[in-house]
Amino acid sequence: MDRRGFLQQSAGVVAGVAVSGALPSAIASAANAPGMASGVLVAPDAVLNQRYPFTLPPLPYAANAVEPAVDAQTMGIHHDRHHAAYVTNLNTALASQSALHQYTLGELLMGLRRWPAPVQTAIRNNGGGHANHALFWNLLAPGAASAAAPTGRLAEMITRDFESVAALKAAMKTAAVGQFGSGWAWLVKTATNRLAVRGLPNQDSPLLEGELPIVGIDVWEHAYYLKYQNRRADYVDALLARINWDVAGAQVG
Numbered sequence: 001m002d003r004r005g006f007l008q009q010s011a012g013v014v015a016g017v018a019v020s021g022a023l024p025s026a027i028a029s030a031a032n033a034p035g036m037a038s039g040v041l042v043a044p045d046a047v048l049n050q051r052y053p054f055t056l057p058p059l060p061y062a063a064n065a066v067e068p069a070v071d072a073q074t075m076g077i078h079h080d081r082h083h084a085a086y087v088t089n090l091n092t093a094l095a096s097q098s099a100l101h102q103y104t105l106g107e108l109l110m111g112l113r114r115w116p117a118p119v120q121t122a123i124r125n126n127g128g129g130h131a132n133h134a135l136f137w138n139l140l141a142p143g144a145a146s147a148a149a150p151t152g153r154l155a156e157m158i159t160r161d162f163e164s165v166a167a168l169k170a171a172m173k174t175a176a177v178g179q180f181g182s183g184w185a186w187l188v189k190t191a192t193n194r195l196a197v198r199g200l201p202n203q204d205s206p207l208l209e210g211e212l213p214i215v216g217i218d219v220w221e222h223a224y225y226l227k228y229q230n231r232r233a234d235y236v237d238a239l240l241a242r243i244n245w246d247v248a249g250a251q252v253g
């Protein structure tokens, strides 16, 4: 299923759940927004379409493929232990929630307020962690595969909403460096089809508020501390120089 199909189906499924709590109106709007992706199936979408039991996809490249921005040891621990733990913990939390096994990861995140209270935190933290990291690996350009600059629709939207790629990167850096504690800096597409930068805590996915994640910068210390220690700004600079803009572009269509 492509991203448009995923969102349209998700909005319909989640909207049809008769429980309390307001579905973010942005979901329906986002699903119908012009310019949505069509026919591009990238790995993050496959993870968003997973249902219980959830599985950890392999890294899409060797652990040292994004050096020197991300060292191999950090990459390996980050994927094999941290991302894996989110998947394991999500499965553990949902094992007894058979009524939720019919829903995809994307639906579980977008409909968070509708699920039983005891599992909301687990879905938010571990489901978010699974979705966020699945996108993150694909957003890092291995070796010579780095896409030098945004193109197509994403480039047009960046020019419209930020004036330049440099200004967008500056906003992303400000959000990433300024995020207190653990969290992510996100470039998202809003319900009104605009680009915006968000700083979100912990593993909160932009999908919780019906916004589409386009680029995410993981600023948990587990993402950078072995190499950069307290120099988060240096890590953010290195990552922003290694964004695979082709993958980012596939998120907006």
Ligand SMILES: [Fe+2]
Pocket: 078, 082, 133, 218, 220, 222, 223
């Ligand atoms: Fe992480």
